[in-house]
Amino acid sequence: MSHLLYSLKRLKICLAFFFASIIVIWSFILAAIAVANSVGAIIISGAGFFSFNNDVNNMTAALTNTSVGYGISTSNIYSGHNQSFAEFQSAVSQMNNNGISELHIYVSTHGNKNIIQFSDRTVSKNEFISAINQSSASTKHVVLDSCYSGTFYNDLSGVVGQDGTVITSTDENHVSRYFTESFFTGKLSDYLQDAETDENGDGKVTYIEAMGRVKRAGGWLPNLGHPKSISIPTLSEWKQIFLTLLMLSLVMGFMRDRSSALSVSTGSVSLKPPYANLLAFNRHIYTFALKWVGGIVVLGIAGVIVVSGHLKVIDLFGTLFCAPLVAYILHLVMSLVHD
Amino acid sequence: MKNLVCIFIAALLFTFGCAYQKAWSDDLLVRDQAVAILIEQIITPRVYEDYYMAFGPQQMLTIGDRVEPEILGGQPYPGSAKDIQGPTWFFWVDTDKWARFAHLVHFVYIDASHPNPTLGDGIVVEDQGWWPNINGIDYLDDPQERWTSSDIVYGEAPTGPPTVPPRNQ
Numbered sequence: 001m002s003h004l005l006y007s008l009k010r011l012k013i014c015l016a017f018f019f020a021s022i023i024v025i026w027s028f029i030l031a032a033i034a035v036a037n038s039v040g041a042i043i044i045s046g047a048g049f050f051s052f053n054n055d056v057n058n059m060t061a062a063l064t065n066t067s068v069g070y071g072i073s074t075s076n077i078y079s080g081h082n083q084s085f086a087e088f089q090s091a092v093s094q095m096n097n098n099g100i101s102e103l104h105i106y107v108s109t110h111g112n113k114n115i116i117q118f119s120d121r122t123v124s125k126n127e128f129i130s131a132i133n134q135s136s137a138s139t140k141h142v143v144l145d146s147c148y149s150g151t152f153y154n155d156l157s158g159v160v161g162q163d164g165t166v167i168t169s170t171d172e173n174h175v176s177r178y179f180t181e182s183f184f185t186g187k188l189s190d191y192l193q194d195a196e197t198d199e200n201g202d203g204k205v206t207y208i209e210a211m212g213r214v215k216r217a218g219g220w221l222p223n224l225g226h227p228k229s230i231s232i233p234t235l236s237e238w239k240q241i242f243l244t245l246l247m248l249s250l251v252m253g254f255m256r257d258r259s260s261a262l263s264v265s266t267g268s269v270s271l272k273p274p275y276a277n278l279l280a281f282n283r284h285i286y287t288f289a290l291k292w293v294g295g296i297v298v299l300g301i302a303g304v305i306v307v308s309g310h311l312k313v314i315d316l317f318g319t320l321f322c323a324p325l326v327a328y329i330l331h332l333v334m335s336l337v338h339d
Numbered sequence: 340m341k342n343l344v345c346i347f348i349a350a351l352l353f354t355f356g357c358a359y360q361k362a363w364s365d366d367l368l369v370r371d372q373a374v375a376i377l378i379e380q381i382i383t384p385r386v387y388e389d390y391y392m393a394f395g396p397q398q399m400l401t402i403g404d405r406v407e408p409e410i411l412g413g414q415p416y417p418g419s420a421k422d423i424q425g426p427t428w429f430f431w432v433d434t435d436k437w438a439r440f441a442h443l444v445h446f447v448y449i450d451a452s453h454p455n456p457t458l459g460d461g462i463v464v465e466d467q468g469w470w471p472n473i474n475g476i477d478y479l480d481d482p483q484e485r486w487t488s489s490d491i492v493y494g495e496a497p498t499g500p501p502t503v504p505p506r507n508q
Binding site: 051110111112114115117122146148175177179182 | 410413414415416435437438439440441442468480481482483497499500501505
């Protein structure tokens, strides 16, 4: 009995060290991710008229939306009306200085084919792309709302990075229309903030999802825009985590059963065969494991809120689903150690 | 006697000169006439739904004035500049008031001294892509200013998105 208590005490100390290590490592990872994945945005208009200004305001609201949008921190956003090309170039440099690794660029303006207008002059496609290329961000999302902006599409696609996005308000032969705001940007910014746009249910509305809705709902009104995403669609992260844990649980449960059966067959443990399967679940050990996992989850959530400032609903549900599975795996490990 | 003849001839020339000057200024088209010609000959045959709006300065252009689109060069509307050669009523016809630029617009020049101008004879229509720039000054480039301007000669300012698709959609 005393030996069992000693073992349990040692186990508790080991587990405490183990989870403390996990927390420390997790914090470092979160901090590293926060630095490495800092997201910024340049949201500007090349003309100073009211509809262009409204576009900038709409897109700023959409990209800072934390519930389903990209949730970019306002401190990482450069937004301006009636911007000159020099101001745009300066904004790109500013983002580089801030260590932005994922950059969103939105420009609303007038344009000809292969030309867009800034407040001081017209800028050719090559000049514009060259300015974007000055960004050190590995991933770029470029949204261009101007007439014939489709003429920029192919060339922009080459500079946005593997996970980047290019969206233009029109194709190569059509104009962009407006009233108090651009019809295209008005819809895009609305849908970027609407949870109903989240087609894959991962809790995040992407440009591609929003563009799909713009095309379906807009009809002829905003013309056809060009969406591009080079990313290959995969299962959402939570689905992968959940699936991994489930498989791990099954494998461990299966191994535990085989281990019991083997022990029984060799007669090394006094165990009646009808109870062997029940060893895959021990209520006391599971409750113990669940308490530990619950504690870690609470600390983890607090850490996420401290680091990122908010917690998405999908993450909350994902954690609630995965925590019992993690506790179950832990319970199996503890059962093995206990034996 | 010689002096009297000279004075008589001078008075005669002065009288004829004044009379000619009066006749010339009487023959110049006034703005309302030019607007009527614009609507009848240029806008009516072209207009599509309520996409059109037209604007014209209150004063006619004169020799030495210069009109050019905001941006010269590029596609699909490379545009061209025009130096005014005589008294001319200028109008800017926007064929798609909801469209950003560039898009098809017409610069219409009506010869104010022509008694009965028609397309090709006293009326010049240029296809351009931008708002006009008159003597280096942007003309109604701001839509808010444009839609409330007293220079509107045709169409109404939009009150919301268009209710019918554009012509070339």
